Amino acid sequence: MEQRTFELRFDSIGGLGAHAAGQILATAAVLRMGMNGSHFSSYGSEKKGSRIRSFIRLGSAEVPIRTSAPVERPDAIVVFHAALLRDPTTLAGLRRSGTFIYDAPPGPAPAELAALPRAARVIRVDARGIASAERSRPNAVLLGTLCGAFPFLRERDVLDALTEEFASRRPEAVASNTRAFERGRTEHEVMEDVGHAEGDVPAAASEPAWGYLTQPVGGVVPLPGNTAWNDLSASRTGSIPVLDREKCAHCGVCDLVCPDLCFVWGAGPAGGRFERELMGIDYRYCKGCLRCVESCPTGALAKTAETAGLADRLRVPLFPGIVG
Ligand code: SF4
Ligand code: SF4
CATH class of the missing domain: 3.30.70.3270 (Alpha-Beta Plaits)
Known part of the structure; x- marks a missing residue:
């Protein structure tokens, strides 16, 4: 790895296990691979069904991680549900040579992916299909795909962290998670000629349109009904x-x-x-x-x-x- 942190963003919906996957990945990196790492997620008040983003930073032991801000320029994005591709912020900030992994069954690539950089690596895996067949969760499949895509993420260590997470709470899930992880690692598809954009994908604005300096006097909302x-x-x-x-x-x-x-x-x-x-x-x-x-x-x-x-x-x- 080069001397900067490797940054990932998981884009998901509450209930698909993105937060747990981020936690397992960072735990494996720090406790088993001797790396520096950090992880946190952001989600709304009702977790199940609402948008969740999980942010992971990894670096070698010599690279300190000094920020806990959201990842805006990811080296890799993992999308846990293909429906999220309709939201342009799902692609936001991906570096030009980044990796984009998304969950979808085989079929034509969605038109939205043309906004990805030409040089980006695009990987599709049927995470929910595999998870359903193996009685596991999409996060186990996608962790396997990540390890397949990035060999520096040692699969044995990530799988051990995944196993440890479930061994005491749901021991019956360990074997099915292992199968799902392994299928995610080996059964993904690297797609050709998907992105057509040049350069990095622009990052989403990190500042809200209205802040304490710019909001209308009295906090008035001048566009009533805008959430319709x-x-x-x-x-x-x-x-x-x-x-x-x-x-x-x-x-x-x-x-x-x-x-x-x-x-x-x-x-x-x-x-x-x-x-x-x-x-x-x-x-x-x-x-x-x-x-x-x-x-x-x-x-x-x-x-x-x-x-x-x-x-x-x-x-x-x-x-x-x-x-x-
Ligand atoms: S209004 Fe009808 S659908 Fe809604 S809770 Fe009452 S019985 Fe059920
Ligand atoms: S109608 Fe409302 S409560 Fe029912 S599933 Fe949809 S969001 Fe949830």
Whole structure:
């Protein structure tokens, strides 16, 4: 390794194990490989289903790590869910000769990856497919892929750290994690002619548009309703709540527990039992946390595998004026 830190960013959704993977990697580097290392993650208030970034810095024993800032110019980015590729900040800051690893089944490369540098190495691995087949987690697969891509990350040490993490808590997971790790190490695909950009990918702005010096007087938000354009569909990990109106008692418990105001209400029929009735769900804002399913007292909401186009077909728009 050259005399600077090697920096990685894991881009993920809460629940796929990015934080644990970062912790295992840094632990293996520091305690087993004699390197310097640091790791931390950033995530929102509701971990499951919301965006998470995990930052790892590694250096030889002679290279001190003096910062704990987020990694903005990574040498490697690992993406735990292909849906995150729709967000340009997922690619942000990758160095021109960096490595980009993403989870997706075989198929054409997404058009978004053209924004990667021409010289970048792009690696695809079906992490969730392998994890499902081996009864493991995507993070075990992706750690294996990382070790395959970067031989200085000694696979034995990383695998031992992974095993140690689970040996006491879930000993039955050790064998399946080992298989998943090994398949990730050997079954990934280096893709050709994917990135078409020159130079590094520009880093995302590290400063918020509004800070204590630039915010409007009194903290006024001059653009009301601006979060109506949010699209959280990329945060889902494979399941959505589906409403059966026949079973619904219109009690509103689902709306109380939903962190993202996804439920759409309308007038009940004249002379009916309810003045307001639950019409459906706006999946544009749904991150798939499934709190509503757990809370519904009548079973009107069911956890359902999200197949292609299902959410679009069932969506009841909260703001019908918003297109797309
Ligand atoms: S919690 Fe269940 S029964 Fe109550 S309004 Fe929501 S879907 Fe209907
Ligand atoms: S609709 Fe249900 S699954 Fe979607 S964000 Fe709200 S509580 Fe979570």
